[in-house]
Amino acid sequence: MSEAEKRRIAGCAFDLGNTLINDTRLTTESVKDMSRWLFNQSLISAQDDFIKTYMKVNSETVKPFISHTFGEIEFFQKTLQQLSINKVSANEALLKYREILMEKIHPDQNVLEAFEFLKQKGIRIALLSNESVPRVEAYLDKTGLRHCFDTIVVSAGIGIEKPDLRFFQEALNRLAINSEEMVMFGDNAIADGACKNLGIFFVLVTGYRNQSWVWEQGESFQPDYVMEKVTRKDMEMFLKLE
Incomplete structure (x- = not known):
């Protein structure tokens, strides 16, 4: 027994x-789609740079009570700042990212x-x-x-x-x-x-x-x-x- x-x-x-x-796949796919949306809105010029920077910021941010999957405003603040993106706010980017992510959950x-x-x-x-x-x-x-x-x-x-x-x-x-x-x-x-x-x-x-x-x-x-x-x-x- x-x-x-x-x-x-x-x-x-x-x-x-x-x-x-599957949070790993959910996040990866959502960040890729987010980069595509930013590119199509002429807010970024290189999708890969956004993906790599955001994922690095996400991975290196270690603190309690945050969501590496749902995203946090500080992830976008740091990412946009490092890439010198100022045509979209961190809050706007976070809301769009979460919208994209939630569409993938069933x-x-x-x-x-x-x-x-x-x-x-x-x-x-x-x-x-x-x-x-x-x-x-x-x-x-x-x-x-x-x-x-x-x-x-x-x-x-x-x-x-x-x-x-x-x-x-x-x-x-x-x-x-x-x-x-x-x-x-x-x-x-x-x-x-x-x-x-x-x-x-x-x-x-x-x-x-x-x-x-x-x-x-x-x-x-x-x-x-x-x-x-x-x-x-x-x-x-x-x-x-x-």
Whole structure:
């Protein structure tokens, strides 16, 4: 009998970026489309320069409670300044970028079916994300997944980020379950894997994993189980309830 089978799983917690959605591809494609829009508006002369500069600024900006996917005004302030672009404001650029990005987000039937399966088994579901509140709200509105979650814990909303154990404890408190009853699904062995220090079962989700898309510092934990993507089939295999 596996460790997962021994546990009476009462709650499943999911990271957002690069776990439920491919943030790396979403950001890369959105920045490319943003550069094309700027070029077509005669606001820049070289699309590649904008892409390289923005992605570098994004990657090198390490601070809590920001969204590397949804973008921040400081990303555009620095990018436009470095490229000497003054025909568009950072705020205008940010709004256009987010418009482009949101057009690329659609409901994921695989994720929805996985969540519905867990609900049928009486398992509570939480979203645990190191993100900005606007990004998470926009994602939930666009995908229609809000109703699936029993609780949503966003770092910017509570002032704590994973791998801080208080983040996971907040989720446990809201779900009213013990650590041994919860499973954490995430792509980040540092931020999400830290849940193991509380006795939470850690499932590494590898389908969208990108090691260069990790800004958290700390110990990297070995997963208790590895899953490619969050689908009903993968959940059935994990819980061995099919």
